[in-house]
Amino acid sequence: MLSILGFSMIAVFMYLIMSKRLSALVAIMLVPIIFGVIGGFFTELGPMMQEGVEGIASTAIMILFAILYFGIMIDSGLFDPLISKILKIxxxxxxxxxxxxxILSMTVALDGDGTTTYIITVSALLPLYKRLGMNKIILATVAMLSMGVMNMTPWGGASAMAMASLNLDASELFLPMIPVMGFGLIWVLVVAFILGKGERKRLGVVEIQHGHTNSEANSELAATTVSRDYRRPKLVWFNFILTIVLMASLIIDFMSLTILFMIAFAIALLVNYPDLKDQQDRIAVHSKNALAVVSIVIAAGIFTGIMSGTKMIDAMAITLVSFIPESFGPFLPVIVAYASAPFTFFMSNNAFYFGVLPIIAQAADAYGISAAEIGRASLIGQPIHVLSPLVAAAHLLIGLVGTDFGDLQRFAVKWALGTVTVMTIAAIILGVI
Structure with missing residues (x-):
């Protein structure tokens, strides 16, 4: 019964947001409450939702200050030299x-953070897309495809969760996946070539002049994000070093990501805009974007809290395993590689890797399949996961690019599924699964 309730809830949730009958923010809160009441959990929903919101609060705070930090970096002009270089190439x-x-999104995504990747990639390239009349959904799609592969790094979250839930170390789980990720990135470049070729055929090649006397392009780029009054060209090197130190600190993981972004934001704001009025202006400019993202992250706590508290997740996992014929047992890693895509789309990585994966690994053990192999397979669905409305960074990307979630999903899902397929085949050929 719980399994049916869980799958029905997810189906209704996805229908409502894909058909645009409800916003993701409203649906992600009301749908699980309604199904929780239907399931007879009315008196228990309060504590469940509270626990879910508390569990996600730190992530929401981190995203809030990450948006504000990189907003300050964009305002100050940190990425202007990078934009100019890209324009010339x-x-x-x-x-x-x-x-x-x-290439840019792959490079930036090395830190494993979707928020960072999307902010930098979009801020650097969206003006070019607008200038040439290119399809902005292509920008969002390529950035998401890159993030889908790079999200498999341990500091990206998925690998770390898989290692924790299956009690594995990086040498067992992540290191064998590096060449598989390489094939995934090659596929992303192939997709970019195909989409770019289509845009070139549609629009042709536009001549853009560069130089000190003809800097219209650079002026337009600067104007897209902030008034030049707030540029701080003399502080570019300070901001660059501060950002590098921040990224290195994130990778070293010696302090909470939330605290790191809070400290970095405070330093960046004080150094770049010592005047109190300027500080208030910069925060106000980015507060709308921050509110849109953080609100849905907090709302997602209700969804995950009810899913976990009612044990719907456990029931759904058991149902999934029970439907696998015994003859399919030896092929369980391949099944998991594909099943991880919809599972991590419909639920958070936390829910999948800590709630579902251990159950699947236990079932696989009966067929002599190691937990490490199941863990590696479970990472391959990440390119679909990043398209999920439960991923906060995805909503940030939507806001930055100015497109609709449903339109992006419909355009990007086939290419993301292609990434999953390419990496699955590569993993099989290389003996990783």
Whole structure:
């Protein structure tokens, strides 16, 4: 009964947001409450929701200050030199621009954080897309595809959760996946080439002039994010070093990500805008975007709290395993590779890796399949996971690009599924699964 209730709830939730009958923010709170009441958990929903919101609060705070920090970096002009360099390389060729989008987003995504990746990639390249009349959904799609592969790094979250839930170390789980990720990134470049070629055919190549006397492009880029009054060109090196130190600290993981972003934001704001009025202006400018993202992250706590508290997740996992025919047992890693895509789409990584994966690993043990192999397979669905409305960074990307969630999902899902397929085949050939 709980399993049916859980799958029905997810189906209704996805229908409502995909058909645009409800916003994701409203649906993610009301749908699980309604199904919780239907399931007879009315008196228990309060503590469940409270626990879910408390569990996600630290993440919401981290995202809030990450948005504010990188907003300050954008305002101060940290990325202006990078934008100029990209302009000189890609010029007005849509093909080069889309491939450049892939390379930039892959590089930035090394830190494993979707918020950082999307803010930097979009702020650097959206003006080019607008200038040439290119499809902005392509920008969002390529950035998401890159993030889907790079999210498999331990500091990206998925690998760390899998290692924790299965009691494995990086040498067992993550290191064998590095060449598989390489094939995934090659696929992202192929997709970027295909999409870029289509845009070049549609728009042609636009000549963009550069230089000190003809800097219209750079002026337009600067104007897209903030008035030049707030640029701090003399502080570019300070901001660059501060950002590098922040990224290194995130990877070293010697302090909470939330605290690191809070401290970095305070330093950046004080150094770049010592005047109190300027500080208030900069915070106000980015508060709308921050509120939109953080509100849905906190709302997602209700969804995950009810899913976990009612044991719907456990019931759904048991149902999934029971439907696997015994003859399919030896192929369980391949099944998990594909099943992890919809599972991590419909629920958080936390819910999947700590609630579902251990059950699947236990079932696989009966067929002589190691937990490490199941853990590696479970990472392959991440390119679909990043498209989930439960991923806060996805909503940030939507806001930055200015597109609709449903439109992006419909456009990107086939390419993301292609990434999953390519990495699955690579993993099989390389003996990783």
């Amino acid at each position: 890609v010029k007005g060729d849509p093909l080069k621009i889309v491939v450049g989008t892939a």
